[in-house]
Amino acid sequence: MKTALVELISKISASVMSEDEVARIADEAVQAYADPEAFLAANPDINYDDSFPIPLGEWIVVGSLPDTALFQADTYGELFAQIVASFGPGVVFNLKPKQLAKTENLTALSRIQIQMSALSPEDGGYTLLNFSQLLDDEIQTVLVYGKDLPRVLELCAEVGIKAEPSLEALRIALHV
Template sequence: MNQKHINELFEIIADGSLDAEDIAAMSDEVLKAHTDAVAYLQADTGSQYQESYPLPLWEWVLLEQLEGGLIFHAPQVDALYAQIVDAFGDDELDLTVADLAGLNADAALAKVQEELAPTYSVVDFSQSVAREKQVVLVRTAKLARFLELSAVLGIHAAA
């Protein structure tokens, strides 16, 4: 695992909202979890990670680092979009959560993508342990590199 790849992945997702020191600290956590999962879990007694999860500890730690507005997850698209609206702030997006009512998941996601395009792409990212929809927003201009980095790291990502 290459710290440069993890840093770049975080930089693309953060899109300027985090400084280099924060990104370095986040990637250090991921590398610690990758290098020695047992020691990491012993040191992080508050971790909710379970060995039965369908993803390795380091990926779980990576996802935890994205909490707080960089990753969005919810059982339904309208709830997912409500989180995105909160991250952007009031009056930044024209599409409302109510506009998604009555649409199936695919149609609702298409509407969300249409709202965020051409600047952002909605990317299905990693696996949600709770079987929820889980996405990150990536600048469309950086999407190809993001998908490449995800593949190199072995993380599921699909636009």
């Protein structure tokens, strides 16, 4: 499981995190999956209890991803503003977060996905991927290179973390 977690976290964090950070998170997650009680006893600062909708190991993965890799928001405008901020001022976006304020969710997400697909064409663009169970926000996504999407979905299935392309999932949810 550790090998799969290292590969998954590396692909999700796409050079945002060091190899050491990725390995540390994977180690902690494996320990938490294997023996949640012992992990919580050894790490009393972890804010987790049995009411959470995901296993402790998954909680470690999700909670350890930086806000430049895991995006959580209640609206697509907020989501896109976070994504834009994560790329920094050196990357120019044609779409602006305020342009999404009065659009339907499907239209907003479609526009975001079109914009993200245009970035890093050598890597197949970016795909927004719903990641894990929703915790406190309406939207919880990661960005994955298009070329890595099939492997990331395989890895998520292997380790038991829910993942699905965001636009496709919203279309299905809306029966469009």
